[in-house]
Amino acid sequence: MTQPTTVLSIFAMFLHTTFGESGCTSADGTLGDDEPDNFDIDCFSQLEIKDSFSSLTCNFTELSPYNTNYTLSLCTKEDNNYACSNMKKQEDVFFLQFIDILSNRDVCMYSETKRRVCRSLVVTDIVKPEVPFAINITYEREANEYLIRYCTPHSRKKYLKDKLVHQVAYRQKEGTWKTIESPYLQIKLLGKNLENEASYEVKVRSQPNGDYFKGIWSEWSTSKSFWTAREQHSTERYSSVVMVIFSILGFMLSVVMIALIIVFWKNRIKPAVWPNLPDHKKTLEQLCKKPKNNFDISFNPESFGYVHIHKVDGLWAKAELENFLQTSTAPETSLPEKFRSGSDAKVSPVMATKPNLNLPVSYEGLWPAEALCRLLGPSQFAVTEGSCGSSTYEVCHSNRVPLHSTGFNLSSTCPLGLSGQPHPEPLNDDTGSQILPNGDMRSPNNEEAYVTMSNFYKIQ
């Protein structure tokens, strides 16, 4: 009887020994069944809260039923050991600053009995960003929009820069909140969606965008209020459009005016507004123009072979002969020679074809009788109609050699200004001994013209 009892007691002790430790060490180190194998804590991390240091903040969601003091630690598994850092208790939360956010972490709860319960923790999955600040609201009148801008401390830091999404909440006074999310640091509220002349309130918060960093919303920023503008009337809009158009037109007109002034300043505007004072020197230079380069200036008679050169004894005679010879268009021979041989067959082509006498129109003096007699001779001439009419001309007056009326017909109205004195005296055809009249034999017209010249000379 005692042997089976001994065996049974030994067996019971064996069972107690082998299964006395209730539960087993799990992979995460959870152990003990008289202690909670799991604990409810809420933790969040804040990256770069102070220089390069990040922080972990945890609190118990439920009070421990055992009413014991617990401590929390942030541990890192190194080989088979745990390297832990105790979290500091601050009122109801546990707080710890650390630098390593790459390693896989565990948060362990230590009880007074030195038991340890751990839970795995990924620091980058429980990120709580810092609160946004500096909300600024600007009203854009033309677009009727409200631009809301804000700042975040993470803009100046490394990890969460451009990795956040922001939520803007707005409401009318005591109304319901409406939210808008944006990855940027500004949003626009349309004026047409808001009431006119009303007070609105705005606040902002941030959260990791979830690409790598995950977490929870930050705390709300301080609210900022603003008033919406009154309704823009259509007339105001119209007037603003008209103002814009007018200003553009005015600008273009001013540009065109400036361009025109610049272009025409020198040639037209300045001479009209600020005329130049006459310069005596320049005026005199213009009057006394230098001869052209191709002007023939030479005192060698041979170089003027093509020009009729008539020997002159007096000023008036030269003018008479020159004009007369020019009208007859005798090429190379002088007029006296021509008429000397009045019966000569060698006559000017003009005479042969057109036995006309073209007297120059510009002659204003009186033909001397001797010159005419010598020139004309007994030849029959008819004055061209172009220069004079074909009518009888009687130039010789009492003190002159008369002309034959048949030898020479000239219009009394000849523009040469010849005197129309009716002296039908024949013209002496002996031109060899003709002597050009001297100054005493001048006609009154020649004297008059000479006087005029002399008068001019006297004035000079």
Add this chain to the structure above:
Amino acid sequence: MFHAFFRSTLPVLPLLLVLSPVKASSCAMGNKPTEIRVKYENILSHDINELVNMSAENRDRCCKNNKKENIKVFFCNDTEEIESLQSMACNMLRFYNKQRISKAFRQKAAFVSCGTLQVLQCKCERPKKEKVCSHVFRIEDTETSEQSKKKCSQEVCELKENISSLRSCWNKFEKLISR
């Protein structure tokens, strides 16, 4: 016949025992390239940039005069980028206790080295070096930043060279795993 058999096969076994540790990597291949890439892009790259900026603040003139013969050069070998990064990181850890280097600079350098080993899941051959990482990661509060030492020293030049090699090798490796 048996003598010949044993004579031929017997030396092979010691040879295998000798050679096998050489090829064995001290880096656990548990971290997949994707995980390495995201950790590098989102966290480690920023710290490396910060370290490079700190290195640039140190005077460079004295390092030009220093002989580069004594400076150990690390190469980022093709197909062995992880091993090259591991050796660079482990080498940088030895500067943590050099008093001639400013404290902030060597702490940051040690932090980057430990972060590299953490991301690659590698260990150094000498276990003593890894204790530095425990110390570095357990720094709980910022100490008062002392004025950076203006003196030029051989260690500073070596550390600058090491930092430059580490950054280049990471850039190369990151392009490789991003494909």
